[in-house]
Amino acid sequence: MWPYVVPPLQALAPAPTAYVQNPYAVGGSLGLSALVSVLPLAVVLVLLGALRVRAHWAALAGLVTALLVAVLGFGMPVGMSLSAALHGAFYGLFPILWIVVNALWIFNMTVASGHFDVLRRSFGSLSSDRRTQAILVAFCFGALLEALAGFGAPVAISAVMLVALGFRPIKAAVISLVANTAPVAFGAMAVPIITLASVTGLPLNQVASMVGRQTPFLALFVPLVLVFIVDGVRGVREAWVPAVGCGVVFALAQFATSNYISVPLTDIVASLLSAAAVFALARMRPHAAWAARTPTVAAAGGPGTAAKPDTPAEVRRAYAPYVIIIVVFALAQLPGIKQAVDSLKLAFAWPFLDIAGPDGKPLTSSTVKYSLTWLSTAGTLLLIAGAISAIVLGLGARRALATWGRTVAELRWAILTVATVLALAYVMNASAQTTAIGLVFAGAGAALAFLSPVLGWLGVAVTGSDTSANALFGSLQVTAANGAGLPPELLAAANSSGGVLGKMLSPQNLTIAAVAVRLEGQEGVLLRKVIGWSLGMLLVLAVIIALQATPVLGWMLP
Template sequence: MGPYQQQVDAVGGSLGWSALVSVVPLAVVLVLLGVLRTRAHWAALAGLAASLVVAIAGYGMPVVPALSSAAHGAVFGFFPILWIVINALWVFNMTVATGHFEILRESFGALSDDRRTQAILVAFCFGALLEALAGFGAPVAITSVMLVALGFAPIRAAVVALVANTAPVAFGAMAVPVITLAQVSGLPLELVASVVGRQTPVLALFVPLVLVFLVDGRRGLRQAWVPALTCGVVFAVGQFVTSNFLSVPLTDIVATLLAAFAVVVLGRLRPDAPWAARRPSIAAGGPGTATAPAARGEMFRAFLPYLLIVAVFSLAQLPGIKPLLDKAVVKFHWPGLDVLTPAGKPHSTTTFSLTYLTTAGTLMLIAGLIVVPLLGVGVGRALRSYRDTLVNLRWAILTVMAVLALAYVMNASGQTTSIGMFVAGLGGALVVLSPVLGWFGVAVSGSDTSSNALFGSLQVTAAHGSGLPPHLLAAANSSGGVLGKMLSPQNLTIAAVSVRLDGQEGVLLRKVIGWSLGMLLVLAALIGLQATPVLGWMLP
């Protein structure tokens, strides 16, 4: 059997009909998730089945390469994507099991009694750290509970947590979304991350200010704009510098630690400011109070896992070490998958490649193994925690593997190419609409990773057809997607359940949709100008 060559007009010899039929798998996923409220793993599996039917019956792709492309996508979904998430969440779960997460929570309450500063430190800074390490709903669930424990009304705590979970999302879970985007689009990771790192920092400038407004309205902005703006600026600079020049997986961790440190130091420099009010030793006593600070040694151990993660990732990037680690690579032609592009060149989905020592998941595992003795977890307890992590993530694992399998089938069969070539007819308007597509994908799926897997290749194909920079549109998909997360049914449900507002998802949606759309307009304008000489200098 010879190789399968893609045809963009495979259905009835028409590009339009081919693009329309190719939308069916995506429509299946979006309708099941957004309209019928089907669980994500069933929606993803149904979409995968639809993509295989379209590939085989519509595009004439042989059964073997069609199934082989699905298997390739599923394997990539686990290595390296889920490999990162599993090990990151394992490290976090160990801090919960040992009680060190509770020490972290108490430390935030002891830093300031001011609600506005607490929103900045807990919802934005600590939420960003959780997003960097775990993602997938963990930041909203954990920070909303912490805010309620600090005295926030449940509805306000949920809204603040949802809005805060924006700017860090593109580099969440050790940069899984941009890693996925680079893989499915065929663009270099460094280039994609560099562009995203020149878009989402702009959002970071506004988000802490929005949080202060949500907590205390205009008075909050007048009185607490200094720590909010300081946090936003430091986080934005940290995100830009780290993603462009240091380490893509470490982007959010470095930016978060710098931003939190800046706010704390600012409070020490201006102790008389209302937003810096602190009670250094408070007995526990209900909402709004914090327990007495833990001993310095325990406080250090609470922060130690995150410091170790930064250290391990930084060492892996050193010039004398990185080249050696990069030699440990598994690379081979995926069996049963011989696919040619319409131009007759081998398609990018035919090769599997994994640098298994420098991938973020392995580095996270190494950091976790160091954390085990330092936190006194014990081998047996660590293994049970890892088992529990896998069990708790079982449906997320199935969902991610199914979504990546769906994306690979669409990419290998030519479905994505047909849609992209058809959408390219929008011309210059595409650059403004590209973040909207990413926003829509995340609003429905709840995952920037899933949205990038579904639409990343489409954005690049459309960019080539319309003469726009492919890296700009690919990055716009991820950057726009971060603003759809606060609207996703998944995140709304997590927020509502966490603060015991079951059934109030509609109320939360009405409170956050305006902020989501407003920031999306700002981002779309920014990306539109980046495609022109006005802000073209921002691109690498």
């Protein structure tokens, strides 16, 4: 028997004009309603995974399907369905893409000023040992890039840097793909977590806190995996010290920052502290093979002159944007300042969305309301940090604005994709399509906690984005959790945590990695080399999350 009883809809309707959600709308059957509700997701997954249609076209096709299902299958008025889609698209632009654009803008300014090359050489000079370089560049610096940019940038840039340091292209690509795991959930200033909180209606801090008690387990052993990929068992035996040290510091920093300090800063703090830990260990054991160092030499075209070491001032300037971001976000959290900036809020009921839940009570969640603390949102804080960084990096106002414009142009298809996926998710949520799927999914009972990260993994493997997977499946996970009597924040977080392990398999990331190291057409080779790591880590994470739903690890829940 399904864990839900359909209410007498006509009697419960609060007003003649309200749309009352009914997960049994198609033929009076929950199973049939859920089957029809899967169509929008199936369209997206098939177009992306099987037919390899570009992401924005697949998302648009999924949105059209969701609208048709909402109107024809669930009886939602056309105007209300379109309004829900516009609501989701607008949320995709502000604050989601507002964060992404300004984060990537800061990174692009470091490239435009030549200080990215200084940063790359600085990382390379910390150790000439390949195993340590893999940890510093792919894991630590890759996590920093994920924190600021995401959307494939960490894989591409890390792979190019590793090739420049002497790694074989195929190995550089594999290392970069595997390293891009633990930081992904909090990537792009925590955009995936912010999206997850929005579509589920759960408090942001509650969702982030739970993810911060799952993904650190991955961080503990990913650096060791990288060392093994570089140099096999011998590498693990000889270079386990920096790998373990890096993983432990990253895991602790990710947990502490996401739970107690600042959700958007999670990966920035964790990446910088883990890199500092490796550097400190190298200074403590200077004679170890993994700690061997080479001088930092500037190449022509950078701030320094050819064959001359970068000056300490230029190295400090290269790191300055990331320090500025931390300072700006930290100031925004200070008592007094936080209350002031949070009070500047844009909040209103989204027009033409008069919706009641299956119980007949009007919805008051983010499905029908829009809210944005426009000054304290991560995107605006990044804009402020970017303006300060432009001055520090020596870019004039014209170059900084031109770089911002180029950043928007570079992201134009990603902007369309994210806005469309959010529109699709909001239509499914508003029309009760997600509720129907979630109630069926809840039938998995005790196995649900184990399967939840697998669903997130599948979503990211196909869409290439933890943000998109959270938008598609986040609300479904919460509905299923409520139906099965499990903590909703546990399964919502599991969707994002499991999703990070699907990123290395996504066609988009495989293509990015292959193109970055000039191995076009070798995506199949890369897939075969990383799929074992992805599935192995997914199994470990699924077991941990399943145990978190039991008294064994239930004490870990916030």
